[in-house]
Amino acid sequence: MKSKVQAIIIDSMNLGEADKLVTFFSRERGRLQGTARNARKSFKRFGAGLELFTHAGLQLFEREHQELVRIESADIMFQPIEINSDLRRMSTGSVMLELVKEFAPPGERSIPVFHLLADTLRILNESDAPHFLLRIFEIKLLSLLGYQPRLDHCLSCGGSAKRQMIFLTMKGGVLCPDCMVSSGGDQVRLSSGAIGFYYQVLRMDLSKISRLKPSVEIMEELDSAFAAHTFHILGKRLRTMAFLNHCKMIT
């Protein structure tokens, strides 16, 4: 069966002599994986259409009960070439792609996730604040995929988060200092400013988001909370985070 989808390339690796194994997030069918035969040799059928971050129209061929589709050709719709020319953009963009690869369930269509990814990569292509954009993307993506932590009320007493709260990864929510009895282990603390910023991001349209100017402290608090949150859900650290942290040190 043949079909055509619009997709963003989120992972690509070489397979054998000339083929590629490509993971993409499509508008029509969500996250899929496919092989592209001769992709490293046939410029006519693929060009640079299977490069990471590319928004492309893909011609697919598939057989029933086969998990992998076959990618027959790729036509570039938008190539954010400025992402790869800047280490900060590239390293943050790689984390965005890995988040989609890890969190989006295979074969489940989500037009809002597709637009969030496509629009964020367009903004990232020209962005001077890639790290800020990654934080926005992660907050919105996890919310769209049903992994949104609840930060507005204490999980135990229901008190509203108007003061510093403690984030509990196990519960995906926060406790107020009165309800927090144990002090074992590292605790991620979230100020009311960080929690307020988080809800603003959820409400605000991506196109207006650059108006927000959170402090360095707020960004650091949310970085810690989300690193703990994703680690808890996935049971592992994101591979691309090590690269991002390395790039932050050298740039």
Ligand SMILES: [Zn+2]
């Ligand atoms: Zn409480």
